[in-house]
Amino acid sequence: MKKRTSIKTKVAITAIVFMVILTAVIALVGYTLYRRSVMESYTTYAETVLEYAYRETVLYSFGDMIAAREMPEGYEELRTELNRIKDSSEIEYLYAIYFEDADDLHSLHYAINAKSEAELSSGAPPEEIYSYMGRPCEEGGFEDDTLKTLRQAVRSRKADNGILEGYSSEYGHMLNGYRVIFDSRGEAVGLICVEIDINRINTGLRHYLLTVVLIAAAFTAVILVLYLFNTKRYLVGPIERIANSSDSFVRKMRENTDPEELSFEDPGVRSGGELRLLADNVKSLADGVSAYMTNLKAATAEKERIGTELALATRLQAAFLPNCFPAFPERGEFDIFASMDPAKEVGGDFYDFYLIDDDHLCMLIADVSGKGIPAALFMMVSKIILQSCAMLGRSAGEILNKTNEAICSNNRENMFVTVWIGILEISTGRLTCANAGHEYPALMRKGGGFELVKDKHGLVIGAVDGVKYKEYELTLSPGDKLFVYTDGVPEATDANSAMFGAGRMLDALNSEPEAAPERILENVRAAVNGFVNGAEQFDDLTMLCFEYNGIS
Secondary structure, three states: OOOOOOHHHHHHHHHHHHHHHHHHHHHHHHHHHHHHHHHHHHHHHHHHHHHHHHHHHHHOOHHHHHHHOOOOHHHHHHHHHHHHHHHOOOOOEEEEEEEOOOOOOOOEEEEEEOOOHHHHOOOOOHHHHOOOOOOEOOOOOOOHHHHHHHHHHHHOOOOOOEEEEEEEOOOEEEEEEEEEEEOOOOOEEEEEEEEEEHHHHHHHHHHHHHHHHHHHHHHHHHHHHHHHHHHHHHHHHHHHHHHHHHHHHHHHHHOOOOHHHOOOOOOOOOOOOHHHHHHHHHHHHHHHHHHHHHHHHHHOOOHHHHHHHHHHHHHHHHHHOOOOOOOOOOOOOEEEEEEEEOOOOOOOEEEEEEEEEOOEEEEEEEEEOOOHHHHHHHHHHHHHHHHHHHHOOOOHHHHHHHHHHHHHOOOOOOOOEEEEEEEEEOOOOEEEEEEEOOOOOEEEOOOOOEEEOOOOOEOOEOOOOOOOOOEEEEEOOOOOEEEEEOOOOOOOEOOOOOEOHHHHHHHHHOOOOOOOHHHHHHHHHHHHHHHHOOOOOOOOEEEEEEEEOOOO
16 A cells, blocks of 8 residues: 655655745845845946946036047045045946047046045055046947936936946946936036945845745744644644554454443543544444443344344444434525435445534435445444545545545445535535535426436445545525435335336326425335335345535
8 A cells, every 4th residue: 555645754854945035035135125125226326326426527628528538637526526526425336438430339438436445455556546538448348238327417418417237348247327428518428327236235135035035944944843742732643543542442353352341441531522533433433432332242142132123223323324313404595305214224325414504514325335233334434534525625535535635545345435525605505516426416496307417426425545536516595405415225126126217206206396304305215116016125225315405
C-alpha cells in the first residue's frame, strides 16, 4: 500500500508554503513602496542641490560664458561656489554641459564641473581634476536616451527641474537632475546637472529585503513550531490514540480474547468537538461489538439464544439509525421519513439525516456490499465516518472523498458501500449532492409527478483510493419532494425471479404524489409486497422521503 503523507507533515508543508508566499508578497510590496519612497526622497534632494547650483549660475551670468565659450574672471569664482555646494552635499557629480551642435546628439561638451575637498586632496594639477569649458564629454558617458532628453530640454527651453534615471558604461546607473541655463538674451545655451549613484539606493533596498527575509524566516519558524505543537496536541495525537485503541481492540478480537474481557481502551481525548465525537462513536461501536460478541458466545449454546442475540443486534442496528418521527418537530421548513427493512436479522443498508447547523441538513442513504453481521459492522463504521466528515462542515463531494480515503486505508476485506448524499441549505432550498455508485434519486416538483434524476455516478466507496467525487446541485421549491432508496426496491423479485423495477416504483410513488413522506413510503412498500406476493426477501429494502416546505 502506498505510504501516505501524515497530517503533521501536510500542516508543516502548508505553513511553510504559506509563509514563503506571504514573505514574497510582503517583500515585493515593501520593496516597491520603499523604493518609491527612497527615490522620491533622493529626487527631492537632487532638486534641492540643483536649485542651489542653478542660482549660482544665474548670479555669475554663466549662460553668457557658455554662449561665448569663454572663461572670464568669474568662471573660477563660480567653480569655487559649486565646489562648496558639492562638498556639503551627498551627490556624486555636479557639472554644466552644452551641445556644440544642436543637431549632433554626440557633440556634448563640458562647461564646468565641481569637486569636493576629498577629490581635490589628491594633489593632481587642476587640468587633470577639472573639466574646463569646451572639453568634450567622455565617450559612453551618457546613453542616447539621456542625450535625447537633455537636448529636448534645451530645444524646448524647459524652465524647471528635470529628473531621469540613466545608465552609461562609464558611470553606471545614476539619478540625473538637470536644469536649462539661459544667457542674458533668454536663449537656452546649456544645462546644469547633478547626479546621485543609484547603487547607493539599491544597497539600502538590498538591506531592507534581507531584513524582511530574515524576520519572515524567524516568524515562519515560530509559526511552524506552534503549528506542529498544536497539531500534535489537538489533532494528530488524539487521532493516533484513537487508532492505537482501535488496533488494540482488533488485535484482541483476532486473538480470540474472551468477549467479557474484550474492552476498548479509552484513548484519552479530552478536547471537545469532532474528535471527541469520533472517539465516542468508535468506543460506542467497539462496546457494541464487544457486547454483541459476549451475547453471541452465550447464545451459541442453543438456537433460541442465537435468535435472541440476533434480535438484539437488529434492535441495536435499528437504534443506531434515526427512528424517532417526526424527526424535527420544531422545524416546519421540511418533513422527512425513512425506513430500513433488512433481508436478514441485520443488514448493510442504512440511512441517516442530521442538522449540521441551523441552516444545513445532511441526508444520505447507503448500501454496503454483502449481508448479515459483516455488512452491519461495515455499515456502522461507514455511518460514523460519513457523519464525522459531515459535521466538520465539508461539502458533499469532500465527505465522500474523505470517507473513501479512510475506508481504503484499512479495507482488508475489500468491502465497499454505495452512497447518495445531499446537503440542503434550508433557507434557500439549494441541495448539493454527490453519488458514489448509488441508485438514481427520484424528484417530484410541486404539482407534478416523481421522475428519476439521472445524476452522474462516481465509483463505489472502498474500491479504489484517491477517487474524487463530483457534486451537482438541485434547487428545491416549497412542495417539492425527494425520494432515495437502495437497490432492494427496484430489484425486489417475485417467485418467477421477475424484478419490481424502477417503472413500478415510480408508479407507486405517483399513486399519491401529494401525500406526506410517511404515506409515500407506505405506498411503495405496499406495492413491493403486492408484487413479490410472499416471495423471500433477498436484499435489504431502505427508503427515505423528504419534503421541502420552505421558509414560512
